[in-house]
Amino acid sequence: MNQNFDIIIVGGGAAGFFTAINIVEKNPKLKVAILERGAEVLQKVRISGGGRCNVTHACFVPNELVKYYPRGEKELRGPFHQFCSGDTIEWFEKHGVELKIEDDGRMFPVSNSSQTIIECFLTATQKLGIEVLTGQSVQSIFNPEVSGDKLWKIETQNENYIAEKLILATGSNPKVWEMLQTYGHAIVSPVPSLFTFNIKDSRIKELPGVAAQVTVKVKDTKLTSTGPLLITHWGMSGPAVLKLSAWGARILHDKNYQFTIFVNWLNDIETTEAEKILKDLKQEHAKKSVSKKSHFDFPNRLWESLVLASGIEGETKWADLSKVQLQNLSNQLTKGTFQVNGKSTFKEEFVTAGGIDLKEINFKTMESKLHENLYFAGEIVNIDAITGGFNFQNAWTSGFILANAI
Structure with a gap:
């Protein structure tokens, strides 16, 4: 019928x-x-x-x-x-x-x-x-x-x-x-199209739930995105990452979801400018310990982790920072390199x-x-x-x- x-x-x-x-x-x-x-x-x-x-x-x-x-x-x-x-x-x-x-x-x-x-x-x-x-x-x-x-x-x-x-x-x-x-x-x-990045990295391992306003770029492509990034148990998520996954849906699929990203935790501040800011902080806070307080618009826990990744020990004072350590820190802040290994999609x-x-x-x-x-x-x-x-x-x-x- x-x-x-x-x-x-x-x-x-x-x-x-x-x-x-x-x-x-x-x-x-x-x-x-x-x-x-x-x-x-x-x-x-x-x-x-x-x-x-x-x-x-x-x-x-x-x-x-x-x-x-x-x-x-x-x-x-x-x-x-x-x-x-x-x-x-x-x-x-x-x-x-x-x-x-x-x-x-x-x-x-x-x-x-x-x-x-x-x-x-x-x-x-x-x-x-x-x-x-x-x-x-x-x-x-x-x-x-x-x-x-x-x-x-x-x-x-x-x-x-x-x-x-x-x-x-x-x-x-x-x-x-x-x-x-x-x-x-x-x-x-x-x-x-909309997925989060799986990243195993000691810098973010202990930081699920931490968020920051960032710029993210995918190495060897023109893909770039600005917005809030959220650190998760699996890696990185939030609008900045989801946006990147949408615009890069085909490119990242062709890379089999194995690629490198650069994260600028200071969003639009470039490396040389970051170095200048760090030198000023070195003058201003000479006697204070570097890792104690984030001087940027993201949580202390993330700052501590990036300081440590720059080869700066726990109680190091600003005055004692070497030129190399300052450079390392400005690199970690403005072009942190992370390896993406797979994706997660949420229903x-x-x-x-x-x-x-x-x-x-x-x-x-x-x-x-x-x-x-x-x-x-x-x-x-x-x-x-x-x-x-x-x-x-x-x-x-x-x-x-x-x-x-x-």
Whole structure:
């Protein structure tokens, strides 16, 4: 028995729900269903942002917003002029969810709970009569151009569905990518994008939880990033590292996650300037012990560790520092070399670089350039962003544009 719909959306995540709601709000006559392979919908929304759901980012200028997307920067410029972060805030407010801006620009529901977003979506789909069907893992997709029929046919393990238009919002689902390849779509092979660096190093071994504002560079590449760095039990994390992992997703994958980084713990102070500052400190604090107090904007424990790594013993006084020790210390502060050996990814922040080749999508409608009535929303395409609400913004924008087009 075939189940007939005007539109079938495969994928019960953020992009799938947002698209469905916007379509039916614009055209209540359409019969729309969301097919979700799992037993639960909106799972990624639930765990994102530590269970608070980082809905978007307080960056309201499209040409600025695109700069947070290592893949998709050029393609998203037009779409963001149609639906940007400000529109997201307005959309959620209209649907009864107020958002707030945190100091770092990330935006969350005022309730601080992702459940608010989930309930907003579930309430809207119920009210609009959108069918949400769980436990529907798509096994095959039949293209109308092939079958000679005017309709898409979707087979799950226990049902057959027929629809005039098919929207794929399946995120980084390799099985769906494979199906699309059989229809001639090119898939950019997926690699992890947001990950932390595994580093075993005596300088940071005892310092999990310590954070500093830094600049990090990857040796023999142009990759560089500035921002907060967090020392963890495994190595290094925090926005500076995650940003680097996003921009360097392909490069670092090709290096098999074995590479060298330089950390400037003084952020934008270069080595010669650091040496000058240290010489002044030597004059000023001659009788005091070097390792006692950090004179920079990071914790004492990190300072002690870097002093020790510069070959300066525990009770050494500033006055007794040799020229070589001063040089060593300024090097440790401004270009500490660390060996990265592998990566760690965390499920809730996990993002994949890769997906449908962007050249094969019409970004005015989100329709496939190869097949009529086939559309894409969210992370299924080769677009990804750094952490901070940007990946969700791509889901909302693509869903909105798609809904308008339909």
